[in-house]
Amino acid sequence: MCRNIKTLFNFEPPATEAEIEASALQFVRKLSGFTHPSKGxxxxxxxxxxxxxxxxxxxxxxxETQAPPRNRDVEAAKRKAISARRFGTAS
Known part of the structure; x- marks a missing residue:
């Protein structure tokens, strides 16, 4: 579950409310142990x-940071390359 929580700070464009909420959902799921909680x-x-x-x-x-904003596409490509090295690539 935690692998779905992404860094949201210092990106251009900034994180959207939907991205923040998705990370919050993953965090609460991890803490509670519930993917889908009971009605109660x-x-x-x-x-x-x-x-x-x-x-x-x-x-x-x-x-605040002095670092330049990160590019989402570049960061996504880095994650994809790491995943390919770790799990191999599908042909």
């Missing part, structure tokens, strides 16, 4: 995702 836990699960999304958005907005 659904409200608490959804509230946690909402709260983590809000905190993550505030964090990303408050961070």
């Amino acid at each position: 836990n659904q409200a608490a699960f959804d509230r946690a995702v909402e709260e983590v999304t809000e905190v993550a958005s505030r964090l990303l907005a408050s961070l």
